Structure formats: C-alpha cells, structure tokens
Amino acid sequence: VGHVFADGMGNPLTPGLYYVGVFSYTGPSNLSYTIWSRGIGAGYKIPVTPLAFSNGVANVSSLNAREAAYYSVVVPTNMPSWQVEVSNVVGQSILVMQKGTLPDFTPNNSAAWQLSGGRVMNIPGNQQYLQLPQNGATNIFAGTYYLAVVSEGQNPGGNVVGTNYSSFAITSFGNAIVTNLGPTTLADIYVTNALQGGQNGLYEFNIPNGPAAVEVRLDNITGGPYMTLRSGTNLPGPYNSYGNDGGWNYTWSSPTLITLPNPTITNYALAVQASPYVGGTYLDAKYTLHIREMPTPGLVFDPSLNTVTASNVATGTLLSGQSAYYQVTVPNTLNGQPVIGWNLSVAETTGTPSIRVRPSLLPDDLSPFDGTSPFNTSQAVIVPPYLTPGVWYVEVKGSGITSYTLTSSALQLKRPAWTNPPVGGPVTTAGLPTAGPLFADTGVDTNGAPLPGDQGTDLANGAFDYYAVVVTTNNTGILRTRLDAISGNPNLYIRAGGAPTLSHDMNGSTGPVVYDRTLNASGGSEYGNWVPFNGRYEAVLTNGIWYLAVKASGSNVRYRLRMDTGSISNLVLNGGSATGQQMVAGDYLYYAVQIPTNSPVDWNITYSVQLGNVVAYVRDRVPPGQGNAVSDYRDWNDDNKNEGPYPQYTSPGTYTVTCPPLRPGNTYYVGFRAVADSTFSISWNTNGGYINYTNVLPFYNGYTNTTIASHNTMRYRIDVPGNAVRLRLTATNVAGVWLYLEQGAPPTLTSGDNWNSGGSANPSVTEYLQTPFTWPWQPGYSYFLAVTNTTSTSQSVSLILNGEGPASGPFGFVSVHHRVNGNTELDEQVVPTITYQLQTTTNLNNPVIWTILSTFTPVSTPYTNVDTSTPVMPYRFYRLIEQ
Numbered sequence: 001v002g003h004v005f006a007d008g009m010g011n012p013l014t015p016g017l018y019y020v021g022v023f024s025y026t027g028p029s030n031l032s033y034t035i036w037s038r039g040i041g042a043g044y045k046i047p048v049t050p051l052a053f054s055n056g057v058a059n060v061s062s063l064n065a066r067e068a069a070y071y072s073v074v075v076p077t078n079m080p081s082w083q084v085e086v087s088n089v090v091g092q093s094i095l096v097m098q099k100g101t102l103p104d105f106t107p108n109n110s111a112a113w114q115l116s117g118g119r120v121m122n123i124p125g126n127q128q129y130l131q132l133p134q135n136g137a138t139n140i141f142a143g144t145y146y147l148a149v150v151s152e153g154q155n156p157g158g159n160v161v162g163t164n165y166s167s168f169a170i171t172s173f174g175n176a177i178v179t180n181l182g183p184t185t186l187a188d189i190y191v192t193n194a195l196q197g198g199q200n201g202l203y204e205f206n207i208p209n210g211p212a213a214v215e216v217r218l219d220n221i222t223g224g225p226y227m228t229l230r231s232g233t234n235l236p237g238p239y240n241s242y243g244n245d246g247g248w249n250y251t252w253s254s255p256t257l258i259t260l261p262n263p264t265i266t267n268y269a270l271a272v273q274a275s276p277y278v279g280g281t282y283l284d285a286k287y288t289l290h291i292r293e294m295p296t297p298g299l300v301f302d303p304s305l306n307t308v309t310a311s312n313v314a315t316g317t318l319l320s321g322q323s324a325y326y327q328v329t330v331p332n333t334l335n336g337q338p339v340i341g342w343n344l345s346v347a348e349t350t351g352t353p354s355i356r357v358r359p360s361l362l363p364d365d366l367s368p369f370d371g372t373s374p375f376n377t378s379q380a381v382i383v384p385p386y387l388t389p390g391v392w393y394v395e396v397k398g399s400g401i402t403s404y405t406l407t408s409s410a411l412q413l414k415r416p417a418w419t420n421p422p423v424g425g426p427v428t429t430a431g432l433p434t435a436g437p438l439f440a441d442t443g444v445d446t447n448g449a450p451l452p453g454d455q456g457t458d459l460a461n462g463a464f465d466y467y468a469v470v471v472t473t474n475n476t477g478i479l480r481t482r483l484d485a486i487s488g489n490p491n492l493y494i495r496a497g498g499a500p501t502l503s504h505d506m507n508g509s510t511g512p513v514v515y516d517r518t519l520n521a522s523g524g525s526e527y528g529n530w531v532p533f534n535g536r537y538e539a540v541l542t543n544g545i546w547y548l549a550v551k552a553s554g555s556n557v558r559y560r561l562r563m564d565t566g567s568i569s570n571l572v573l574n575g576g577s578a579t580g581q582q583m584v585a586g587d588y589l590y591y592a593v594q595i596p597t598n599s600p601v602d603w604n605i606t607y608s609v610q611l612g613n614v615v616a617y618v619r620d621r622v623p624p625g626q627g628n629a630v631s632d633y634r635d636w637n638d639d640n641k642n643e644g645p646y647p648q649y650t651s652p653g654t655y656t657v658t659c660p661p662l663r664p665g666n667t668y669y670v671g672f673r674a675v676a677d678s679t680f681s682i683s684w685n686t687n688g689g690y691i692n693y694t695n696v697l698p699f700y701n702g703y704t705n706t707t708i709a710s711h712n713t714m715r716y717r718i719d720v721p722g723n724a725v726r727l728r729l730t731a732t733n734v735a736g737v738w739l740y741l742e743q744g745a746p747p748t749l750t751s752g753d754n755w756n757s758g759g760s761a762n763p764s765v766t767e768y769l770q771t772p773f774t775w776p777w778q779p780g781y782s783y784f785l786a787v788t789n790t791t792s793t794s795q796s797v798s799l800i801l802n803g804e805g806p807a808s809g810p811f812g813f814v815s816v817h818h819r820v821n822g823n824t825e826l827d828e829q830v831v832p833t834i835t836y837q838l839q840t841t842t843n844l845n846n847p848v849i850w851t852i853l854s855t856f857t858p859v860s861t862p863y864t865n866v867d868t869s870t871p872v873m874p875y876r877f878y879r880l881i882e883q
Helices: none
Strands: 048-051 056-064 068-075 082-090 093-099 119-121 127-134 143-151 165-174 178-183 189-195 200-206 213-222 225-231 244-247 252-254 257-261 267-274 285-294 313-318 323-330 342-350 354-359 379-382 390-397 402-410 418-420 457-459 464-471 479-487 490-496 517-519 524-530 544-552 557-564 568-570 577-583 588-594 600-611 614-620 653-658 667-674 678-690 702-708 713-719 726-732 737-743 764-768 782-789 795-801 812-818 824-829 836-841 851-856 863-867 877-882
Touching (some): 048 056, 056 143, 068 165, 082 093, 093 165, 119 127, 143 165, 178 189, 189 200, 200 285, 213 323, 257 323, 267 285, 285 323, 313 323, 313 390, 354 379, 457 464, 457 544, 479 490, 490 524, 490 557, 577 588, 600 614, 667 678, 702 782, 713 795, 726 782, 812 877, 824 836, 851 863
Parallel strands (some): 048 068, 127 244, 418 464
Antiparallel strands (some): 068 143, 082 127, 082 165, 093 119, 093 143, 189 285, 213 257, 213 285, 225 252, 225 267, 313 402, 323 390, 342 402, 354 390, 457 557, 479 524, 577 678, 600 653, 614 667, 702 795, 713 782, 726 795, 737 782, 812 824, 824 863, 836 851, 836 877
16 A cells, blocks of 8 residues: 555455555565554544634644544535645645545545545645536535645655655635626626635626627637636636536537627626646646627628618728627628628638538527528638528637738629520520520630630639529520630539529538539549439429529639530431541430320441440430439439330440330430540440330220230320329239229239239229329329230230329329118219219120210219119219310
C-alpha cells in the first residue's frame, strides 16, 4: 500500500485483529523502518475537526508531507449547493472527501456522496469543490461528510511527494453564490469576474417577451473559461468534471460564445468554469460575461425592391463562431413573374462567413428537420418546394474574425428561356430551333459553330449561372446538352419543373440535394443526352420548364453551354442503313424505326466500326441515353417490359431481336454512344415471317365468338386507349382452353405471361389501369391475347371485353346474388350523377341481343338493382354500361 495506510470505519474497515507486513524493495540491502499506528477520530492521535457548513474555516500552519488533516461537515437538508476550497499557503495539498465515513488511501474519485473511497481534488494550486443537485433533483445530498487534506510538501513532482511541510486554509462556504443578472433588455449586460483554476462562476438571468435571439459570450478573456447553459433555474453541471459533482444536464456549451435563436421565454442558469487542463494545471481565468439581445434587421429580397431606407445588401463584422441574423420577406411574384428561387451570396474581406436560412423562425441547431437549411459558403440558392412565400430569416456565421457582405436577390436566368422544338418542329441545319440557338453565350454563328476566340461565359469559383428551356409536350424524348470547359471545371445540374440547387434537400435539410440530372466530369467537352428515366410510364420527357445550373467547381471557369433535341435519323425497317457516321467521345447518335403491329418475328441489327469504339443501346417508345448522370445508361433493360433478354451491344456484329421481347406497334430507337471519337455504319433487316396478331378485339364493348380447332390457337390484339381506367375480360369456354394475356408483346404461353387462365372454364380478368406505377396494367399500350385449345376436339369460345373509360371512372358489379324470393340483386360500384344502363341477355351467341333492364342515374354508390324476372329465367348474363 506504500508508505501510508488510512481507512475509514465501515468503508471497508471493521473492528478486529489486523496484521501488518513490511516488505523490502531494496533487495539484499538491510532495511530499517518505524511503524506508527494512529487512530483517527475523537480521543485518538489524529482528530477529526468539525467545520461549519457555512463559512467554516480551519488553518493549518505546518503539516508534514504524506500527513493528513481530517474534518467533518454536516450538510443540512434542503441545501441547493455546497462549495469548499483548500487554499495553499506553503507547498501543495490534496483534498479528498466522502459522505458517511472517512475517505481511504485508494479513492476511486467517484461522487463524494458515494461510498467508494472518496472524491479527489488534486491539481497544482488551490483545490476547489462544488456540489450541485443531481439532474432532476433540487437539493444536494444531506448528511455528514468527511474531508481529508493530505500534504504533498513543497515542490512535489509526478508521484513523488515534496519536501518539508505544507500549510493551508480549508473553507466550507456553504451554498455557492449565484449571481442574478435579471432580465435581458435592449441594454447589454456586462459582468467581470476572475476564477481560480477549476473554480466556477454561477449565474442566472431570464429572457422576457421580445428578443428573436440572445447572445451569451465571454469577452476580455485570459486563461481558459468554459460555459455551460440550460433553461430553467437549476444550475447546469460544469463542462469539466474536476472538482464538482451533480448539476443538471446542460443544453448549450462553448468556451466563449453561446447563441440562443428563438429563445424560450423563461429563466436560464449558467456556469462558467476555469477548466482547461494545460501543461498539467488548470489555468486561472478572467473574463467579462456579456449578454445581449440580438437584432434581426430587415433585408430586401431583391434589388428591384430597394428603397431609400431598405437594401438587399448588408455588411458586418463577426467574432469567430458569432452569428448575425436578418429578416427577409420572400414574395410570391416579382415584377409580375413567379419567383423561381432565392439567391443569397456572402463575400468576405476577412475570415470565412457561412449562411443558412429558415422560414418563420431563426435558424438553429436543435433539430436537423426543423426547417433550418445547411450552412453554405459563398452562395446559397434556395428553391421550391422548400422555398415558399413569407417571412424568412438568414443567419451569417463567422469563422475567424469575419468581415462580410451579404446580398439577397431573386434567382435570375442568364437569358430568357429557350423553347425546345417539338417532334417535327422547325429546326436549323444545326438541329436547333429557328427562334434562336440554344446557346449560353454569343460566341457561335448561325449554324452553331464557335466564332474565333473562346467567346465563353465567365463564372467565379463556387458560383452558379442558371438557364431554362421549355420542353414541349410533343418532344423527341431527348434533351441534349454540351458543356465546353474552355478553362476550369464547370459542372451542370438539371431539374424539371424547378430550379436545381446544391444548398439543401427537398425539405430544406442536409441530405440529397435538389436536381434530377448532372454532368460533372472534369475538363473538355461533356455531352449529356438526357432521356426519360422509366420507359414503362414515360412516353416523352416531362413537359414544362427545365432549369439548368452551371457551377464553377474548384476555380473560376469559362464555359460554353449548348442544347438541342438530339440527333435522330429515321430508317426503314427492312433495309435501312447509314454509313460513315461520325461522333466525338461521350456523345450519342440515334436511329429510329417503326415496328408494325403485325411485327416481324426477327429484326437483325448490324453495325461496324471504322474508327474508335461505340456501344449500341436499344429502347422502345423512348430513346436510350442518360438518366441522372453521364454514366447512368438507360435502355430497354431498365424498362424491363417483358421477359427479355435485354442486352447492350458492345462490339460490332449482327444481332437478332426476336418478337417477343420485340414489342409490335412501337417505335424503336437504337442509340450509339461513342466511347472514343468514332466512325461507324449501321444497317438492319427482318426475316422469319410475322407474328399474325391481326385480329383486334375492341377495348369498349368488344365481343367475339369463335370455334378453335384441337390444339390450335387464336390470337387477338387489344389496343387500350391512353385514358382507359379498367380492363375487364370475360371468357366462356370449357376447361382445357387456355387464355394468355401479355402487355406489349405476344404471350409466351407460359406462366411468365402477365396473366393466364390456368386452363379453367369461364375465366375472367379485371385490372384497374389508372393507378400509376402499377406494371403491367397500364393504359395506352397494346395487349396481346392468345387463346389455345389443348383438348382433342374443337371448342367454342366467347370473349367479352368491357373496357372502361375516364368519364365514369371504374365501375362494375360489387356482388350479384339471389334473394330468398328468387329475384336477383345486383350491387354496383358506380359514380354518382353518371347515367348507366343495366342490360341482360340469355345467351352470348352471335349476334348477342341485350335487353335494357334499367336506366338510372345514381346519387350515391354502391347502387342496387333488382331483376324481378329471374325466378322464371334459369340462366342470365348482365352488363353495366355508361351512357
């Protein structure tokens, strides 16, 4: 145990016989020693001196190294705090304290109220102890505490005691002093204080109605103070654990600066601790506590709204970590035009300012999902849906001593929006609208070729230029962009329907930034041939305004931006060809062909490469190309409309596309991407006959009745209108006749088809078509039906197709059942105010004769009809049609 063993009764000392052993660490040398055994307490050699809780003082003029002086303090009940100090006069002393029993010689430095050896205060200089209520409590632990002051002598070092003796004074101050600073007002609060190392300054103040923000900071600092702050009257625990127990959990902490945006109107408790442990000691600290209400001056949204007294520009100087706030009213329109975005820029002469925003309230750090945007440097672009009209607040925060200029403006396009020409619209020989080339600068001639010199657009590092193009409804399915990096590294970001931004996510938080597509390789000319993401549900590019943002990344840039509708050549299906096709690395060329509804079984695509390297991609209805990035290649494999396979053709040769997966009645696009500057040729032809799905079953009121020979198949095509809402097919047949239905391509007559009857008698299929993203049941496609007779005799088959359109929405029979009296009840799902007819027939043989049972206009749904003639009718069919 070393030189000294000291233990308190009950922790773990108990009465009884003890044996003491002395062991020599000096090896073979002789050891001489003296043992003292001294009791501690009343009537023993070492006394325990009582100290009063409040202002209890004891002075010791000489205490040899390793010796301890013991004291007891009775802490009364209902005490809010307790402060103790050991002031060294000569030499150095340690303070150890524990509730209920004497601390022992191996304290583990747990809280003083715990029986675990004792709480230790051992830093160079004076020792400080502060006890506060535990989190959730209002008073400290009452009872008798025992305090040991252990002498380390003079000039101790490391684990070696010093020489001679120490002298000290120990003081139990009782309750710690808490300085009440009163309410915050327009007049700043200043309090100057000096603390010994490890000591705490304790304060309380309140925030009344009014301030949007309050700043708590320490000025004129020496040493290393550290603040902790919480709302309420209960004091927070100091930042560093030395010399203190308890304290409520703090909400804010900082060495010198705490900002309270949108503060709660309540009381606040603050602790300032001289805490940093530097070079083996806790530094003494001096500071001026400065509390002020922060202004939120108005900032004009856009320079066009400036007045004599209001401006869209603000300047200021900030301490490191300090914030300034501004209030901005964002309008719905500006000069008669919708506000597409909000541009905030911040420039500095010293330091590094950053900016963030929030609607209705000041930005804060309390929650990442409270509407506060991330911090941005240089520029923040705020866009819908996060951006909405109303009052917004801007925060500028300094890093280092920061002088800044903040500028607010509406997001403006560099030039008026272009119009993307529709399919078949007027274009120049350069493939651009006659209304004006889609160029972001004037450095091009009428054919789109660059003029002498770079003639580019300059953009500062980190800044954005915005452009827009109106994509028409009848577009080619391609928006082609070319971004020339004349110098530096410009990047392109595209978004349909709203301006893109890198400043926030869709909800204004940190997360995926707001853009649909990006062109962000480095250097040279970059090409993007942007196509629909999902060919299942998109027949063209989304129409409307598309916004494009060019950003200077890493340095100032000079760039040229060009746009057009892509290069598409139409080739005939059988024998179409093109030779000597040239393109540069990264670009696309397209070739289109119409596949007839009575499709050839095989379509053979052949291409050869004379120079470079190209890859071929195939897609129907919409062109292949790029999705959300240059490397995101979208083709028929992404759409996955039928069973496949859906390859990419990466090397020259002849490739055969069969039907299926070839989809009759659709335009097919073959897109070639140049891996390097390339010259190539393409041709295609057909062979293998035709699929012969020439029988058309009308979507509305479609009906057929036919006989199918043994082991024969009848084939039908169903052309579903683009505005259809439900497909309802009913068959009358014997078991052993199979029906297969596939969207877009002939059925494979396997379980892989979209639907099959399972060979059962009288099957039916009902599918809603109006639900987006429900594949394959979609309007606007052709469906192919195969009816095959697997029996050994000819079989009669009747088909009824009751397609439903948009005027009435989905309607039909919910249930049909017989009542007790034999009448038939028909419960129908209908649309109120639409007129319907309920019709019936006794057979479905051609020609079918339908009898009107009821014409009705329901006021609610479901609606019930009753057929009273069914008791004398053994067999009836019903149909419900919209008038």
